[in-house]
Structures are given as structure tokens and as C-alpha cells.
Amino acid sequence: MWKKNKKVKYNKIMILILGGISVIVINIEKAITTPDPVIMSNIISPVLIRSLIEQAKDSWINGNAESFAALFTSDGEFIVPGNRWKGQQAIKQAAADFANNTSSVKIEIHRIIIEGNQAVVEWYWEDTAKVTGQKSPADDAIVIDFVDDKIKRWREYIDTKTPLSNSTQKG
The missing domain is CATH 1.10.287 (Helix Hairpins)
Structure with missing residues (x-):
């Protein structure tokens, strides 16, 4: 028992x-x-993120430094190899300087990957130097952080040695 x-x-x-x-x-x-409702309320829609990326692309193509800078938060960062600009005014000046020295900007977006408030963009970029007429093709990977419907941080990784859209590979 x-x-x-x-x-x-x-x-x-x-x-x-x-x-x-x-x-x-x-x-x-x-x-x-x-999903946590507080976290979800701060998530920017993928449609808006794609729209902001398209606006950035159009700003570069049109040489519109003001519209590019307006996409950023007031303390946003724009980073390319060798340079970092912080704040809308500094970003606007960098974009204006670029527009003054180049022409015929072409951008082809290959893909956009979005997760939460971050995106990774892969695009082909080509511009022409105004002084020399030399074309500069590049493949570009961009990591972008978004806050409150604006770009907080834009970080570019640029490949000028092996751009796919300008490739003469034999396969």
C-alpha cells in the first residue's frame, strides 16, 4: 500500500x-x-521605406541636395568610404558638392531587403565627372536605419572594381 x-x-x-x-x-x-504593440507601433511600413529609398535615388539622379538631406533626421548620418557627414546641413552640403562636380547620374536598384526599420539596398551607380568627362561605374551596397519616417543612418559600401552592370565577364 x-x-x-x-x-x-x-x-x-x-x-x-x-x-x-x-x-x-x-x-x-x-x-x-x-508582436509587442509598443515595438510594432514604431515599425515603419516597408512601402514607406521603399518610397524613401526611391526618393533618395531620384534626389541623386536630379542633383537635388536639398531633397536628399530632407530625407534624414536632424542628426542623421551619411557615411561613404573615407567620409562621414552628420546632420542635415552637412549632408546637404556633401550632396551639393557632389552634384556640382558630376553629371549624368544613373542608378539601377537591383534589390531592397527590409527588416524592421532597417533596409539594405544593392544598386548600380554611374556618374560622369564634369571636368574630365570620365564615367565612374560602381556597385553599391547601402545599409539604412530609419527612425520616425526618416533616415537616421545611411552607410555605403562601394565597389568600383567589379560593377556587375558594367561587367565584361565571360562565362
């Missing part, structure tokens, strides 16, 4: 433990898969 009661108690304890574990697992799964 004593062994039977001990076995019953053991089984009840195991049922309670396993039941508790399953409740914990269910709650963890729910926490992982249920």
Missing part, C-alpha cells in the same frame, strides 16, 4: 512538473511570436 501511494504521489508530481513545463513553453512561444 505504501509503495502504491508513493507511486501515485510520484505520478502526480510528474504530471504537475510536465504541466508546468508545457505552460512555460507555450508562454515562451507566445512571447516570441506575438
